[in-house]
Amino acid sequence: xxxxEQHPSTLSVQEGDSAVIKCTYSDSASNYFPWYKQELGxxxxxxxxxxxxxxxxxxxxxxxxxxxxxxxxxxxxxxxxPEDSAVYFCAASSGAGSYQLTFGKGTKLSVIP
Amino acid sequence: SQTIHxxxxxxxxxxxxxxxxxCTVEGTSNPNLYWYRQAAGRGLQLLFYSVGIGQISxxxxxxxxxxxxxxxxxILSSKKLLLSDSGFYLCAWSGGQLRGYTFGSGTRLTVV
Numbered sequence: 001x002x003x004x005e006q007h008p009s010t011l012s013v014q015e016g017d018s019a020v021i022k023c024t025y026s027d028s029a030s031n032y033f034p035w036y037k038q039e040l041g042x043x044x045x046x047x048x049x050x051x052x053x054x055x056x057x058x059x060x061x062x063x064x065x066x067x068x069x070x071x072x073x074x075x076x077x078x079x080x081x082p083e084d085s086a087v088y089f090c091a092a093s094s095g096a097g098s099y100q101l102t103f104g105k106g107t108k109l110s111v112i113p
Numbered sequence: 114s115q116t117i118h119x120x121x122x123x124x125x126x127x128x129x130x131x132x133x134x135x136c137t138v139e140g141t142s143n144p145n146l147y148w149y150r151q152a153a154g155r156g157l158q159l160l161f162y163s164v165g166i167g168q169i170s171x172x173x174x175x176x177x178x179x180x181x182x183x184x185x186x187x188i189l190s191s192k193k194l195l196l197s198d199s200g201f202y203l204c205a206w207s208g209g210q211l212r213g214y215t216f217g218s219g220t221r222l223t224v225v
Binding site for chain 1 (some may be wrong): 117164205209211212214216217218219
């Protein structure tokens with residue numbers, strides 16, 4: 001089955017700096033890669049996603065890049081703000097035709113004012 | 114629009130007591146439904162998923178069971194809780210392939 005590795009497990013940045021979280025996946029047939037943000041005591045929320053036919057997608061301060069050859073994808077947050085502090089999860093669809101996502105173990109991002 | 118409801122928000126139960134957590138989805142039909150557990154500071158562990166009424170797949174052997182009595186209702190149960198069942202339980206739904214999951218707000222379960 002699919003295996004998703006996520007790094008780093010914790011990340012601290014100064015407010016205004018950029019943050020990058022990286023994930024690798026094992027199944028070359030995976031074709032959908034969402035990112036979730038989980039604030040303390042709440043359920044994860046989808047913040048951005050990318051499909052395998054696209055190399056990059058941006059939404060304001062958030063961007064995701066995908067390298068299918070290397071089987072890795074990354075979340076980029078620019079101009080970080082304290083409210084960006086949360087746990088971020090990457091995920092990959094578990095192979096072609098699958099409805100199930102495999103999640104990374106999460107990255108705890110702390111933005112220091 | 115679609116919404117997902119999960120309750121209760123918090124629950125404290127003694128060891129050996131039964132458990133029933135309920136999740137309902139509104140605004141869609143035939144959703145894929147999921148139960149996840151999250152230990153403190155840890156990742157998301159998939160417990161059960163369902164692609165239709167009465168169709169339940171279990172990902173890990175455990176003290177829990179799941180049922181889907183109606184199209185948009187998913188229930189997580191236990192006959193006798195263990196201390197190790199403590200955690201943050203999340204229900205989620207999806208519309209199928211190439212779509213993200215929408216998670217509920219979660220239930221914080223503490224077994225004492």
